[in-house]
Amino acid sequence: MMLKNMPDTGTDWDSLRAEMIIRGGNDAKWREGKTAVYVFNAGEDVAKVQKEAYTMYMSENGLGPLAFPSLKQMEDEVVGMGLSLLHAPEHAAGNITSGGTDSINMAIKASRDYALATKDIVGTPNIVAPYSAHPAFDKAAMMMSLELRRVPVAGNLLADVAAMSAACDDNTIMLVGSAPSFPYGLIDPITELGELAEEKNLWLHVDACVGGYIAPFVRMNGGDVPPFDFEIAGVRSMSADLHKYGYCAKGASTVLFSDESLRQHMIFDCADWPGGRMVTPTLAGTRPGGAISAAWAVMNYLGVEGYRAKHKLVTNAREAIEKGVIQLGFHILGEPQLGIVAFSHPTENVFAIYKQMYNRGWFTSLTTVPKALHLMLSPFHAEVTGTYLKDLQDSLKAVQSGDKDAVTESRYS
Secondary structure, three states: OOOOOOOOOOHHHHHHHHHHHHEEEEEEEEHHHOOOOOOOOOOOHHHEEEEEEHHOOOOOOOOOOOOOOOHHHHHHHHHHHHHHHHHOOOOEEEEEEEHHHHHHHHHHHHHHHHHHOOOOOOOOOEEEEEOOOHHHHHHHHEEEOOOOEEOOOOOOOOOOOHHHHOOOOEEEEEEEEOOOOOOOOOOOOHHHHHHHHHHHHHHHEEOOOOOOHHHHHHHHOOOOOOOOOOOOOOOHHHHEOOOOOOOOOOEEEEEOOOOHHHHHOOOEEEOOOOOOOOOEOOOOOOEEEHHHHHHHHHHHHHHHHHHHHHHHHHHHHHHHHHHHHHOOOOEEEEEOOEEEEEEEEEOHHHHHHHHHHHHOEEEEEEOOEEEEEEEOHHHHHHHHHHHHHHHHHHHHHHHOOOOOOOOOOOOOO
């Protein structure tokens, strides 16, 4: 990164805006539906609510609930809706965070402090998670000097409960399950993990960053969604992203706990400072008011009926993609229930197919174990499934005809 001097004089906004538009010219074409990662396009109506609600509170700071009680009220209502949607018990609690990694970090911090207060930990505390769990768990373990024990998934690509049980010991402070896992879009056997957590008196965290705000509505729409949330007794915390399938503005997620007493282990409270007492529920000090207000507005704008309609578009798109790729000879990984689908090819290098699709303007994802093309679909994708499948067919033919040029690695960042 090079050093750059600030301009001596300012530039008018019209010129700056024009330059920003030019700079974005080479970005992924998400507005055209050609991006199936990073962005969740729920339509212009939702985008309008996001933008206007965000700017109404863009200067306010969620750090100061006494100064901005409106933000505290909106946060409490958003969290309350999330808890209700995810079958939380009466004394459950939670907070809005900046994103899924933040939510996972705070759940692990709470779990660690709870374990240190209630268990006889000798040595390094550890977390037992399936291989498919998000790298945010690695990041949190690194920051908190914890051991993360990743356990190979079963043949169906779901968490192997028996193997995870064998990986536990007296220093285990958390079990992890995903609903769904990002690489495969599959919901781990949370019921069985909950039973294991109760048997061993362990904290079970369900990472529903992807699924938390879509799975309940897919179930309402008749989808085959297994139990995955607080309706399972062993679940003590969950992470669920508002800015993914909640269609809220970035960055907004929720970290949720089955009881307020567990959430208390997350809170930072410092009174020994000349500036006075500082209490923050999450890692952040300043908390953007716009992210909170936009989340509140979008959830109330869509309501249950709106979310059901948007998510029906998502599952329709996924089913159309599944049908089309099977006809092209691809193999679907597992049995996806929500908005993620990954598919491999029995003979051709999918990294080469990805390169062909990228050259046709598509920015999507890959998995490495096994090698597969990966899509995280939004409502808008229901309008472009035909275009995607046509380009995929052409890309496959190009690779089969001898164009084997491939991307060299799969990167999510």
